[in-house]
Amino acid sequence: MLSEAAKGVFIISVTPFDERGSLDLDGTDRLIDFYAGCGVDGITILGMMGEAPKLAHEEAVAFARRVIARAGKLPVVVGVSAPGFAPMAALTRAVVDLGAAGVMIAPPGGLKGDAGIVGYFQNCVEAIGADVPFALQDFPLANGLHIPVDVIEAVVATCPSCVMLKHEDWPGLDKITAVRARERNGMRRISILVGNGGLFLPFELDRGADGAMTGYAFPEMLVEVCRLAGAGRRSEAHDLFDAHLPLVRYEQQPGAGLAVRKYVLKQRGIIASDMQRKPGARISRETAAEVDWLLDRLGESTATAPAQARRAAS
């Protein structure tokens, strides 16, 4: 099960569709194999970048079943954020029965005050069961909700099943430092995995993050940056990351980013279609040309994934 000791890269998986918008479950197997081959430590599905709200309940369960089965020993975390506790509980029960390692919950915008956020997570635990470990997703760019460090500490104190902070506040470096400082003053230590496209990954690792939970289309870079940082090879970690930064930045555009990510994964031969369900849309012709240009330049500048990158651009 997911625990406070989680570290490394939990890749945020895309949800592959075919050209008609149906779930591509066979393609899902290939995608999971790819992620596993990149050396990730876990897989997170049905997050915001997994188009979770676009799936009906039965589809979500079917996708989770396929991923969990294919992932084998790799832990699978499932996003269960929902507008109400009953659907959240229903999805949680289903995926835990299938073998999910834990769930991830982003609170809705509009919660009232610090106490309102703490109370929300306590209600979540009541709904999903205190035995299901969960990651608190802190993503103000998506939901407009600021989660103070005070609130994180209170949730961790009152919800023993909160084992992870999915950190995507922005700016957020000092927040990681602040959480780790709280832990030195008695707060229970939790895992911190960073999202937000990984835009500050090497610095976030310096600040005390345990790894990344994001879905950049070159997971092997995320894995290697974590490895280098863990080995104390800071300059090399930055060098590798900075070689990818032009594309990381391009992929991290709100809304548009997922189309870029799916396009790159398709160009790399990993998914068959870059189809998104509405309201998502494929990238424009101009954007595709720019992404191809970035892939070309990435292939020239890095030895991480030259074959794939060159193939992508061909």
Added chain:
Amino acid sequence: MLSEAAKGVFIISVTPFDERGSLDLDGTDRLIDFYAGCGVDGITILGMMGEAPKLAHEEAVAFARRVIARAGKLPVVVGVSAPGFAPMAALTRAVVDLGAAGVMIAPPGGLKGDAGIVGYFQNCVEAIGADVPFALQDFPLANGLHIPVDVIEAVVATCPSCVMLKHEDWPGLDKITAVRARERNGMRRISILVGNGGLFLPFELDRGADGAMTGYAFPEMLVEVCRLAGAGRRSEAHDLFDAHLPLVRYEQQPGAGLAVRKYVLKQRGIIASDMQRKPGARISRETAAEVDWLLDRLGESTATAPAQARRAAS
């Protein structure tokens, strides 16, 4: 099926739960009988005041089945607002198969620009099917989205299955006048039923609304105000409405209002429990005392529902 000719009172039904928070389906029968006995012209379920997001898909379908079966010839409109099109389509298919007369859709906040809202409803039609009549719910107090009259006209023009405006903009009187003016200039005429607690109902009828789609705990007042206004007895309509206004105002408080409504329905003997699912909560002791006071005063001031009101306050 729901059509542009819909008029009168489509009561927004509460969703009754028992004290443990389970759906009270037997109580649902009694509730629907009560609404029918008040003389309503239709019933709307699974709206925001129907705690729709708090129900899992299967629960929503079970509740809709029971209501539709009990309502008999009364048309039932079902709220199908959802964060994505797949769950919206799944619920729509299920309730249309059960005999729903139509559905109601509130767009999410955050749609971009006039074109973004129009496009959203076009996508809805694609998702639910062009043969399912729907009401466009315009409720900025709930979702922060302003829907200009230009947009309403464009949706009506491009979506033939849009047959109704559920109007709860606030302030909104001039908006009704503006929509009706558009219709005199060629826009297809649609039904306008007003929500927002009915706080301006007699004026809204003067402005051109066809009735109300709201859930005030004395539906018989809504029915009678519509009847009086339709008969040109304007002063009497206002007199009756104003006698209820102190309670209407009290019930229309955002968030807190549903607890008041359920409490009054319980006091009137119509539902067995005023339980709400979380994050809702019952009214405070002080609030209960104030509502009792308002019911007492209502019983003294009006001949509409004296028996029930006095019983409520006893």
Added chain:
Amino acid sequence: MLSEAAKGVFIISVTPFDERGSLDLDGTDRLIDFYAGCGVDGITILGMMGEAPKLAHEEAVAFARRVIARAGKLPVVVGVSAPGFAPMAALTRAVVDLGAAGVMIAPPGGLKGDAGIVGYFQNCVEAIGADVPFALQDFPLANGLHIPVDVIEAVVATCPSCVMLKHEDWPGLDKITAVRARERNGMRRISILVGNGGLFLPFELDRGADGAMTGYAFPEMLVEVCRLAGAGRRSEAHDLFDAHLPLVRYEQQPGAGLAVRKYVLKQRGIIASDMQRKPGARISRETAAEVDWLLDRLGESTATAPAQARRAAS
């Protein structure tokens, strides 16, 4: 100076303009005389309903000068909310020099977490000076900011110059009860004056409010309701209030309400023009007819202000 002992009605004054949109300073004298004649206990200017953001700094000071001079012994509270601390401090210094009794500050939307709101008010005190008493304006309908009771208590504890809560949360009755409960547990007692159009005034007084700070166009009603409630004549307070409620409700519409208020004040002969500066606008023809109707009915139902009300409707 404004203190924790403030009570009664601090009327929110409109800002009168002539037909070209210039400040009507002579008309201001007549307006202030009218308010004083209604028996108010204080006057609040340059609030949101005083079109404060539409005035240049010099205009705001000129208006404050005129009001303070005319108000004589009546305390004048000045809204100094501003996007930054330097303009807030500049206006505060100017009006305190002119004799203002205190200032009112609404925080901006977007403050982060409970601590962010508390810190904001601490910064305000640093900017305006710890010797200037201020009212904390709690108005989420206007700025989207929820201010928890915890935050109010922390501001009161750390800012001795915070002497008043301008309460316009909605729903807000239980919040008044909660603040008063905190005071019984050691929080310094502050004055609570209610705004939000006074829509719940008699109940708010029951809950522990000390009076009203709102601008309903019949201030004499607000004064009399406070007097009756203070004398324990609860039913009479409600009777009088409920007679006005149809118009109170009409005037409390966000955005549109100020146009209604200015129209009524003009119809009553109190201000010469109901001009608003842009983006405000006069009421529509249909709205004017409805307000006239409400004034007619008010004149028939109440003895509070029959002469003015009848004149208004003539």
Added chain:
Amino acid sequence: MLSEAAKGVFIISVTPFDERGSLDLDGTDRLIDFYAGCGVDGITILGMMGEAPKLAHEEAVAFARRVIARAGKLPVVVGVSAPGFAPMAALTRAVVDLGAAGVMIAPPGGLKGDAGIVGYFQNCVEAIGADVPFALQDFPLANGLHIPVDVIEAVVATCPSCVMLKHEDWPGLDKITAVRARERNGMRRISILVGNGGLFLPFELDRGADGAMTGYAFPEMLVEVCRLAGAGRRSEAHDLFDAHLPLVRYEQQPGAGLAVRKYVLKQRGIIASDMQRKPGARISRETAAEVDWLLDRLGESTATAPAQARRAAS
């Protein structure tokens, strides 16, 4: 005066304060000389990153006077965004009298519908005068307002004094392409200068932008990238830009970014203090170390500004 032909780099100037938070007007001269020495084509002051809302009116005018006097022939654009039209008009009149080339206006959040945004800018023109050229600032990350291309076209059509789009939508590349496509179909051509930290500058120039209006602490890079792109040396433009991208990204963090920018400018010896007025704050110790690291790496990787960068890091 500012015109549709504006191009190149209009640097967004910081507002230098001394350690007590007073305007550093002597330091302003040095800052403007630095910007001029970098080869910028214009200077923009009192934008969001110029801490405009934190200045009292008199301070804003004093700062504008100093900048305009020092800038000589370089055009100076002044941000005049304000919560109301009277203060906007007052500041505009003052700075135009001092010789400003034009003004920049960001609409407030909360405007209603496409027509509401168009009407807002028409009101602005009425307030500031049709003879004052202005830039429409499109910055949804700051104000939550999406401005559709339809609206931009309507503003340009109805407001001849709108000569520039300050583009900082995000994602925004396809928006530039869309505006330029409208121009090929009859829309009046306007200047497009990009902001948003310049995070996509080389691509934005490819898409049709005329330059940048942003405040990155190495203006010489922005100037050189524009020059290279203008000369068709695309790869070199990207190479130079990508060398700076790690720092550009770091500086573009909402809220925190200005502290980084002022810190770098201080490290480079250009401003004497990195003081911000509240609620701004200096960067943390950890952040300073990271910025120093980025400056070190920048000095090693680029020949653009090695001397300054090395000095900065020493």
